[in-house]
Amino acid sequence: MTRHPVFSRIDANLATLLIGAVILWFAPAGLKSYGLYVISLWLVMSIAAMGLNLTLGYAGLKSLAQAAFLGIGAYTTALITAKGGIIGPGWSWPLAFVVSGAITFFAGVILGFPALRVKFHYLAFVTLSFATVMFLIFRNEQWLTGGVYGFSNIPRPSVMGSKLDNDLAFFRFVLVVTVLLSLAMWWMLRSPWGRAFTALRENPLRAASLGINLRAYTLLAFAIGSAYGGFAGALYAPLVEFIDPAPFAISASFVLLLTVVVGGQGYFLGPFLGAAFSYVLPEVLRATGGLYLLIYAALVLILLLITPQGIIGIVEKMRENRRQKAAQEQRNASKVMLEA
Amino acid sequence: MDQFVQLILAGLATGAIYALAAIGFTLVWQTSQTINFAQGEFVMLPAILVLAAVKFLHAPLPVAVLMAVGGFLLLFGFGFKQYIVNPMARHGILPLAIATMALSILMKESAKDGFSAEAQQFPSLVPEGAIQLFGATLSLRDIAIFVVAVVAIVGLQLFVTRTKTGRMMQATAQNPTVARILGISTEKMILLTFLINAGLAILASFLISPVYLAKFSNGEVIGTAAFIAAIVGGFNQVRGALAGGFIVGLVDNLAAAYVSSAYRAAVPLVLLVLVILFKPEGLLGSKEERTV
Numbered sequence A: 001m002t003r004h005p006v007f008s009r010i011d012a013n014l015a016t017l018l019i020g021a022v023i024l025w026f027a028p029a030g031l032k033s034y035g036l037y038v039i040s041l042w043l044v045m046s047i048a049a050m051g052l053n054l055t056l057g058y059a060g061l062k063s064l065a066q067a068a069f070l071g072i073g074a075y076t077t078a079l080i081t082a083k084g085g086i087i088g089p090g091w092s093w094p095l096a097f098v099v100s101g102a103i104t105f106f107a108g109v110i111l112g113f114p115a116l117r118v119k120f121h122y123l124a125f126v127t128l129s130f131a132t133v134m135f136l137i138f139r140n141e142q143w144l145t146g147g148v149y150g151f152s153n154i155p156r157p158s159v160m161g162s163k164l165d166n167d168l169a170f171f172r173f174v175l176v177v178t179v180l181l182s183l184a185m186w187w188m189l190r191s192p193w194g195r196a197f198t199a200l201r202e203n204p205l206r207a208a209s210l211g212i213n214l215r216a217y218t219l220l221a222f223a224i225g226s227a228y229g230g231f232a233g234a235l236y237a238p239l240v241e242f243i244d245p246a247p248f249a250i251s252a253s254f255v256l257l258l259t260v261v262v263g264g265q266g267y268f269l270g271p272f273l274g275a276a277f278s279y280v281l282p283e284v285l286r287a288t289g290g291l292y293l294l295i296y297a298a299l300v301l302i303l304l305l306i307t308p309q310g311i312i313g314i315v316e317k318m319r320e321n322r323r324q325k326a327a328q329e330q331r332n333a334s335k336v337m338l339e340a
Numbered sequence B: 001m002d003q004f005v006q007l008i009l010a011g012l013a014t015g016a017i018y019a020l021a022a023i024g025f026t027l028v029w030q031t032s033q034t035i036n037f038a039q040g041e042f043v044m045l046p047a048i049l050v051l052a053a054v055k056f057l058h059a060p061l062p063v064a065v066l067m068a069v070g071g072f073l074l075l076f077g078f079g080f081k082q083y084i085v086n087p088m089a090r091h092g093i094l095p096l097a098i099a100t101m102a103l104s105i106l107m108k109e110s111a112k113d114g115f116s117a118e119a120q121q122f123p124s125l126v127p128e129g130a131i132q133l134f135g136a137t138l139s140l141r142d143i144a145i146f147v148v149a150v151v152a153i154v155g156l157q158l159f160v161t162r163t164k165t166g167r168m169m170q171a172t173a174q175n176p177t178v179a180r181i182l183g184i185s186t187e188k189m190i191l192l193t194f195l196i197n198a199g200l201a202i203l204a205s206f207l208i209s210p211v212y213l214a215k216f217s218n219g220e221v222i223g224t225a226a227f228i229a230a231i232v233g234g235f236n237q238v239r240g241a242l243a244g245g246f247i248v249g250l251v252d253n254l255a256a257a258y259v260s261s262a263y264r265a266a267v268p269l270v271l272l273v274l275v276i277l278f279k280p281e282g283l284l285g286s287k288e289e290r291t292v
Helices: A005-030 A033-058 A066-081 A089-117 A122-140 A167-190 A192-202 A204-209 A214-240 A250-263 A270-306 A311-339 B002-032 B039-057 B061-089 B093-114 B140-162 B164-174 B176-181 B186-212 B218-233 B238-258 B266-278
Strands: B130-133 B136-139
Touching: A005 A033, A005 A167, A033 A066, A033 A167, A033 A192, A033 A214, A033 A250, A033 A270, A066 A089, A066 A122, A066 A214, A066 A250, A089 A122, A089 A214, A089 B266, A122 A250, A122 B218, A122 B266, A167 A192, A167 A214, A192 A204, A192 A214, A204 A214, A250 A270, A250 A311, A250 B093, A250 B218, A270 A311, A270 B061, A270 B093, B002 B039, B002 B061, B002 B136, B002 B140, B002 B164, B002 B186, B002 B218, B002 B238, B039 B061, B039 B093, B039 B186, B039 B218, B061 B093, B061 B186, B093 B218, B130 B140, B136 B140, B140 B164, B140 B186, B140 B238, B164 B176, B164 B186, B176 B186, B186 B218, B218 B238, B218 B266, B238 B266
Parallel strands: none
Antiparallel strands: B130 B136
C-alpha cells in the first residue's frame, strides 16, 4: 500500500476526468439551450484556463494575455469558417482549429522570446501590452474583424456531413474536444516535459544545473499554454456565433488569471473548478441584475484571503491534515507498543 | 509648431498625473512588495466618491470632498493594507497581485453599479481658459495640473529625503530587517506609504477627472500608464517613476496627434517593450540583485 502520492493523485485526476466526461455526456439531456450554452462555455473556458494553468501553475510564468489568445483563436476561426469555409464545410472547422492553435503557439514564442531574455516577471507586463494591442486591433481593424460591430453568422462545425446546429450535439462536440485536450495535457504533465516545467517553477537554478534548457522549456510552456487559449477560441466562436472585441479585453485576461488561481494553480483539475466559479457562477448570479461581477469579485477576494492555494487547496489541506493525523496516531500506537 | 508646443504641455500635464500614480505604485512596491493592479481604480474612485456624496447625501462640494478624502484614506490607505495586503503578504507576490486584480474589478463594478455607468462632469479646481505665450495657446488647466502635481512630487521627495520620518521610510524600503533592528517601527512606515499612495491617488483623481470626466472605466487607461511609467523609469526609484510618467504622458499625446489616435494606447506599450528589452532595470533604475 505504499503508493507514491504523486501517482495516486494523477490517477485520481484521470479517473475524475473520464467519469466526469461520461456524466456530462448524458447529464444535460433535459437542459434547455441556455443551460447547454452555460455548460459549453464552462468547458471552453476550462480549456483556456488549462493552458494558462500550464503557463502559470506548472511553469510559474504570469501571463496576462490569455483572453487575447482566446480572441485570436476566435477571430481566426470566424474568418476561416464563415461563408461556407474555404475548403468545404466539413473540413473548415478542423482547419480553423489547427490554424488557431498554430498562430497562438507562434505568437506565444514570439512574445515570450524577448520577455524571457530578461527577468521572468516582466513577462506579465509584456503580455499585458500584447493583450492591449490585440484588443485595439480587434476593435480598430474593421475590414478584418468587424470592429465594434462584431463578426456575426459564425457557423457551427459539421461532423460527418451533418452540421451541429442542435445545441446538445454541439455541447457533446465541445465535450469531446475538451476531453481530448485534457488527455493531451495530462499526458504532457506526466512526461519528462511536464517534470521539467515543474522543475522550472520550483527551482530554476537547480533545474538549470540539472541540464534543463531553461529558456527553451519556459518558452515551450508559454507557447503551449497560449495555444490552448487559441484552441478554446476556436470553440468559443461557433459557441456564441457572434464575436466582438469586448470578451477579449484586458479585464477578461484578468478574469482568466483569477480563474486559474481560484481553482488552484498547478493542480490538474483546478481550471475546471476555477472556470465553474468564474463563468458558471456569474450566469447563476445574473438573476441579481447587474451586480453579478461585483459579487463575483468580492467572492474571489474572500476566497483568496481564506485560501490562496485555490479551491483545490482546501481539499489538499484537509487531506494533508488527515494524513498527518493518521501518521500521528500510528506514532502514538507504536509508542505504546514500545513502552509495553 | 504651435500645435507641437501645446501637445508638449498637454503631455506634461497628463504625464504629471501618471507620475503621481506611478510614484504611489513604486512606493507601495518598495515597502511591501505589493504589485497593485488596482492602481488605476485608485485614481478613478475618489472623484466618483465626491460626486456620489453630492448626489446621494446632498452634501455641498467642499464637504463632499472632505468626506471622499477621509473615506478613501481610511478604506484604501489603511483598509487596503490591513485587510488585503497584510493577510496575503506571507503567501508571496502572486496571490497578492491577483487579489489586487479582484479588487480592481470590485472597485470598477461598485462605481458602475453604485453610482453611474455614464461619464460625469467633475468640477474643475482651476479656472478654464488659455494664455498666449510665444505664439502658442496654452491651456491654463494644463499648466495648473502640471504645477500642482510637480509641487506635490517635490514636496514628497523633500519629505522622503530630508525628514527623519522620510528617512525611516526609506530604510524600511531598503532593508526592513536592519530597519527593525535600528528601532524603526516598520509596520507604521509601511502604513504611511499606503496612506501616501492613497493621497497621491486622490490628488491625481481630482486633477484628471475634470479633463477626462469621471467614469468607472477610467482606471484601465491610468493604471496601464502608471505601470508603464513605473517600469520605464525604473521600478525602484521615485525619480524614475516621475521621469517615466512624463515620458509616457508625452509619448501618449504626441502619438495621438502624429501616429494614430486609434492606436495611441499601443505606442507607450511599444516603448515599454523596448525598455524591457534593452534596459530592463528602467531608464533611471539601478540593477536589483538576483535572488537565488
